[in-house]
Amino acid sequence: MADAQLTARSLDALLGEWRGDGAHYQALADRIRLLVLDGRIPIDTRLPAERDLAAHLALSRTTVTAAYRELREAGFVDSVRGSGSLARLPGPVLTAAPPIGGDGMLDFTKAALPAAASLPAAARAAAEELPHFLPDSGYDPVGLPHLREAIAARYRERGLPTEAGQILVTVGAQQAIALIARTFLGRGDRALVEMPTYPHAIESLRLAGARLVPVTVTAAPAAGAGPHAVGDDELSDGWDVEAVEESIRRTNPALAYLIPDFHNPTGASMSPETxxxxxxxxxxxxxxVVGDETTAELDIDRVGERLPIAAYGVREAGDAPVILIGSASKSLWGGLRIGWIRAERPLIRKLIAAKPATDLGTPILEQLVVARMLPQMREILEERRVQLRAGRESVRRLLASHFPDWTVPELRGGLAAWVGIGAPVSSALALGARSHNLLIAAGPRFGLDGAFERFLRIPITYSEDETARALAALARTWSTSLHAPIPYPDPASLADVV
Known part of the structure; x- marks a missing residue:
């Protein structure tokens, strides 16, 4: 039996704008294939019956039958008697499209920096500290006291009074999101989320049983960066605050997941008024309110100070709390799987009680490394500022060279640019790029129901050479693959982290 079933209406919403100049059966097969590869159609999901899908899409049944046959032959659909057509990933017999260039696959699905320069020394010092902790069991569900104090001190430096007892250390920010969702959401509760947003947050909220309430965030284009550019004096912070207020009043969500600083993927930052x-x-x-601050300190040249969002609330008895999420992974290194939650003490106690259901402790050695590095954050952030500024300028310059009509947003910090590509072909572009040695996340990966086909997230965290190779691959794909059937990639090469 299939775990889930897609109706024709639901699949239509996921497909988005899929029709192109070529054969409809090929375009339909290509789009369903991408939805399976990206995880938007989970494995073992039952696809709509051919007759139902044909009627809903206003196609002939012959067209849908040909698309399903194409998917079956490539291993993306399995027809099971009594269960219909089930989504699959091809097995090892699939032959990958021959790579072009021979330099290896570039993975631009991850917007992440290499390790900070001070990490090796911190790791060596932490290893020397480790024997002090070995007589204990090693299970640490709360976090080392001196690390919690170092995190609290960092919040105080940023203008938010915080004590160590308000900090819970987690295995990365992703565990923090999942833990908060599981603890404070019941099945059927509404959760307000920005659109577009961090895809793995959407997954965590849905796994907790939430019904999502989307609110739009936009990225303002940079002055002089294309035909749709605006001047700096016209830039907004990206949030329609009246629409957000109305959504909260109308739907009464139990939780709101927000990225107020250098929003992923748009790069927008909330104004103090918002x-x-x-x-x-x-x-x-x-x-x-859950404020995800994993990118909050990755400032390049943002005008004006931004306190942590929790500092802007005037708390009174009975007010809903603000919970902050932080992480070492974006600023220090993705291999340091240390995150944290900052909240009032009663909520921290509730989260501690819920944490052992999925995790019995956070790695001691990694906590020791992060505790060594947090007092050096000013120097580390300056190092990151230099790296991100160089990456931003490389992306701007190379995009202007390869794609002068694309819209590049104003980017004051963060890890990626949310680029407007001018046509609803982001999924086709991302899929075709795989045959040119480039993995990149399509715009709809950051939304719901196939939205954001006119956008592509391009990281600013890679070297000049890697960025040049990636954008050259996109240029080749843009000029060729969008007008011809796209070769099937090997699913083993696909990345799960975005």
């Missing part, structure tokens, strides 16, 4: 108004609206409805 933060104040959203927190006030949430407090009036009893909505818990």
């Amino acid at each position: 933060r104040i108004r959203i927190l006030a609206a949430a407090a009036s409805q009893g909505t818990i």
Whole structure:
């Protein structure tokens, strides 16, 4: 039996704008294939019956039959008697498209920096500290006391009074999101989320049983960066605050997941006024605000200070709390799987009680490394600022050279640019790029129901050479693959982290 079933209406929503100039059966097969590869159609999901899908898409049944046959022959669909057509990933017999260039696959699905320069020394010092902790069991569900104090001190430096007892250390920010969702959401509760947003947060909220309430975030284009550019004086912070307030009042969400600083993927940052108004609206409805700050300190040249979003709320008895999520992975290194939650003590106690259901402790050695590095954050962030500024300029220059009509947003910090590509072909572009040695996440990976086909997230975290190779691969794909059938990639080469 299939785990889930897609109706023709649901699949139509996921497909988005899929029709092109070529054969409809090929375009339909290509789009369903991408949805399976990206995980938007889970494995073992039952696809709509051919007759139902043909009627809903206003196609002949012959066209849908040919698309399903193409998917079956490539191993993306398995027809099981009594269960219909089930989504699959091809086995090892699949032959990957021959790579072009021979330099290896570039993975631009990850917007992440290499390790900070001070990490090796911190790791050696932490290893020397480790014997002090070996007589204990090694299971640490809360976090080492001196690391919790170092995290609290960092919040105090940023203008938010915090004590060590308000910190819970987690295995990365992703565990923090999942833990908060599982603890404070019940099945059927509404959760407000920005669109587009961090895909793995959507997954965590859905796994907790939440019904998602989307609110739009936009990225302002940079002055002089294309035909749709605007001047700096016209830039907004990306949030329609009145629409957010109305959504909170109308749907009464139990939780709101927000990325207020260098939003993933748009790069937008909330103004102080927007933060104040959203927190006030949430407090009036009893909505818990979760501020994901994993990119908050990756400033390049943002104008004006931004305190942590929790600092903008005027708390009164009965107000809904603000929970902050932080991480060492974006600023220090992705291989350091250390994150944390900052909240009021009663909520921290509740989260500690819920944590052992999925995790019995955070690695001691990695905590020791992070505790060594946090006091050096000013120097580390300056190092990151130099790296990100260079990456931003490389992306801007190379995009202007290869794609002068694309819209590049104003980017004051963060890890990636949310680029407008001018046509609803992001999925086809991402899929075709795989045959040119490039993995890149399509715009709909960051949305719901096939939205954002006119956008592509391009990281600014890679070297000049890697960025040049990636954009050259996109240019080849843009000029060729969008007008011809796209070769099937080997699914083993696909990345799960975005």
